[in-house]
Amino acid sequence: MQTATWPPGGLALVPHNLARDKCVSRNDYKAGSQLLSITSYATTLLDSEKGRRCDFCFSLPRDTTHLKRCSGCGSYWYCDEHCQSAQWQTHHKRVCRTYNPFLVSPEYQALPDYKKLDSIMLSHVIAQLSLLPDPYAFQESAPSSLLMSLIAGPDKSLAPPICPVKPIPPPGLVQKLYARFGNNNFAIHSHLNTIGHGIFPQTSRLFNHSCLPNSAAKYIFEPGAAIRMEVVALRDIAKGEEVCLPYLDPALLETREQILEFSYGFQCQCPTSLFLRRIGPLTDTPAVENEMLKISEELLEFVGVDSTKALISLPNKPLESLPPSLYCVLRESYMGGLSETFSKASHEGQYDIALQSGDTLLSLYLLVYPLNYPQIGMHCLEMAKTIWNVVITSTDQNKGRVLKDQARRYLVLARRVLDVFGPEGDEGGPLQEIAILDGLLQSAKTRE
Ligand SMILES: [Zn+2]
Numbered sequence: 001m002q003t004a005t006w007p008p009g010g011l012a013l014v015p016h017n018l019a020r021d022k023c024v025s026r027n028d029y030k031a032g033s034q035l036l037s038i039t040s041y042a043t044t045l046l047d048s049e050k051g052r053r054c055d056f057c058f059s060l061p062r063d064t065t066h067l068k069r070c071s072g073c074g075s076y077w078y079c080d081e082h083c084q085s086a087q088w089q090t091h092h093k094r095v096c097r098t099y100n101p102f103l104v105s106p107e108y109q110a111l112p113d114y115k116k117l118d119s120i121m122l123s124h125v126i127a128q129l130s131l132l133p134d135p136y137a138f139q140e141s142a143p144s145s146l147l148m149s150l151i152a153g154p155d156k157s158l159a160p161p162i163c164p165v166k167p168i169p170p171p172g173l174v175q176k177l178y179a180r181f182g183n184n185n186f187a188i189h190s191h192l193n194t195i196g197h198g199i200f201p202q203t204s205r206l207f208n209h210s211c212l213p214n215s216a217a218k219y220i221f222e223p224g225a226a227i228r229m230e231v232v233a234l235r236d237i238a239k240g241e242e243v244c245l246p247y248l249d250p251a252l253l254e255t256r257e258q259i260l261e262f263s264y265g266f267q268c269q270c271p272t273s274l275f276l277r278r279i280g281p282l283t284d285t286p287a288v289e290n291e292m293l294k295i296s297e298e299l300l301e302f303v304g305v306d307s308t309k310a311l312i313s314l315p316n317k318p319l320e321s322l323p324p325s326l327y328c329v330l331r332e333s334y335m336g337g338l339s340e341t342f343s344k345a346s347h348e349g350q351y352d353i354a355l356q357s358g359d360t361l362l363s364l365y366l367l368v369y370p371l372n373y374p375q376i377g378m379h380c381l382e383m384a385k386t387i388w389n390v391v392i393t394s395t396d397q398n399k400g401r402v403l404k405d406q407a408r409r410y411l412v413l414a415r416r417v418l419d420v421f422g423p424e425g426d427e428g429g430p431l432q433e434i435a436i437l438d439g440l441l442q443s444a445k446t447r448e
């Protein structure tokens with residue numbers, strides 16, 4: 001694949017001391033720049049999305065009755081003839097007849113959910129390869145040969161059964177492909193919610209992992225077109241710098257080492273992983289409520305989030321500078337608990353609790369996520385929405401004015417972060433929500 005167009009755009013592959021090689025930037029890039037735009041090789045919708053979206057382009061119609069159902073199997077849905085024909089030609093004509101009998105077969109039914117999804121994806125890939133002019137032959141420079149050239153993951157488990165495809169694939173091929181699934185499948189998301197899986201061999205071949213990545217992947221759905229992945233710079237990237245993606249949620253502070261080892265077969269050398277290995281087992285979070293409150297206050301102060309003052313910008317504290325008294329906040333259960341408390345309290349109108357837990361959660365996000373990571377922006381938006389709900393239920397005008405200012409601040413921060421990542425997936429989404437809430441706050445201001 002070392003042709004003139006590979007790697008694409010402003011990227012280059014150079015040797016790396018631990019990995020196969022690394023992808024470096026050939027230019028200086030500003031935060032928000034698009035580094036790569038690539039079409040999917042194969043995709044599969046999550047079961048929960050089947051019949052809601054187009055199986056080919058993943059578009060969400062305004063009304064699901066507008067989706068056209070495959071008259072052969074009745075199990076694939078499309079925007080129109082164009083999407084149907086595109087998928088028919090790529091793989092569906094080889095599985096349309098065998099899909100339903102396979103789905104009710106005992107061997108498929110016995111699979112755990114994640115393997116069911118792998119089984120369908122594998123069936124799509126095999127059907128696609130069976131339709132090559134020379135079935136199952138890997139041509140130089142085709143995405144399929146790039147897929148096979150990827151390093152197999154450490155998971156040696158048996159490939160799940162697949163939907164029968166003719167001509168029958170050569171022995172060993174299904175297993176060989178499956179060995180590349182665990183470490184090379186991407187979760188396709190819309191507004192950060194996973195809706196399907198996809199294979200993007202070029203992206204897999206290019207980027208190494210970091211828990212503090214300088215870029216992130218987002219997905220573009222266009223009616224009638226295959227799903228596209230765009231890799232976006234989260235911060236300014238200098239010429240010659242390695243470009244990394246997160247292979248997993250960087251907030252998985254306790255389990256990421258194991259996941260990276262078992263699913264990908266490497267140990268991460270990023271500063272936060274080195275730090276976590278150095279400090280060893282984490283201390284427990286206190287069981288007493290008062291002590292928990294103290295931890296929360298200490299964390300807010302350490303990160304520099306003062307909920308009583310205007311937050312002009314988002315502070316950026318390196319995780320490695322965390323004092324030992326706060327190591328307990330790195331427990332995954334701590335973040336999970338905060339996030340549960342925040343959404344429950346803001347849903348039930350217990351605003352003091354919501355704002356306290358929400359600010360603590362923001363501090364934690366700023367500590368564990370890289371600069372401009374979209375989750376930080378999403379949370380700032382949630383904070384603004386929670387405060388807006390207090391505004392509309394409050395009768396105290398002075399308090400209302402202070403709260404509106406506070407909501408505006410969170411909205412500015414949310415926009416600043418999410419503008420870098422940009423829109424993805426379905427129409428609407430957080431950037432549109434920001435615009436709507438901003439409009440409400442503006443008109444509330446003119447009424448003051
Ligand atoms: Zn479509």
Ligand SMILES: [Zn+2]
Binds near residue numbers: 070071073076095
């Ligand atoms: Zn069909």
Ligand SMILES: [Zn+2]
Binds near residue numbers: 210212268269273274
């Ligand atoms: Zn790491």
